Amino acid sequence: MKIGRIGWLLLVLCVFTSPALAARLPNRLDDIPIYPGAVRDPELEELYRESAYYDETVVFSDVRAYTVNAIVDDVLRFYLDYTEATEGWPGIDAEDVEPGEMVGPWYSVTFYPDRIFEHIVEYGRVMNEGNWIRPIKPPN
Structure with missing residues (x-):
């Protein structure tokens, strides 16, 4: 019976700790690293915004465009x-x-x-x- 309890305890620990061990992804655009040497391109951002379509389910959107050599x-x-x-x-x-x-x-x-x-x-x-x-x- 003790082996069963230990097994359940290990399973619960794995379930609760696996998200903490996974790679953390950024929650904001400012937290995403930019490729070295990339230059922000406001003209391209505006061109994309003018041509993009978002349906009513989109709560928030932002566009950042960069050019890179x-x-x-x-x-x-x-x-x-x-x-x-x-x-x-x-x-x-x-x-x-x-x-x-x-x-x-x-x-x-x-x-x-x-x-x-x-x-x-x-x-x-x-x-x-x-x-x-x-x-x-x-x-x-």
Whole structure:
């Protein structure tokens, strides 16, 4: 019987301490680290705000846009390391998360479409220079 009580005690301790041991995610935009060398772009923020649509369920939103002179791979690695995100679908949809429940950050790897390697200008602004990803070296 004592083994059963110890087992239940360990289970309760695991349940209550697991959120404390999980990676802490920021609650405010100001708490999110900015990639070194990134420069805030108010013009791009305004362009996004003008084109974004939010339904009535959105209580709060804010947009911060930055430009950075780096390859996307390096920026992505910076934020993956910070958030300790795991690869793959977490197995739960956002609408199924109960109050007080937390799903850690996750990501999914996909292939880039060919169009991202093109030079794209929209409304007089360079949207894609075509060289923002590290090229894959062909095998010898």
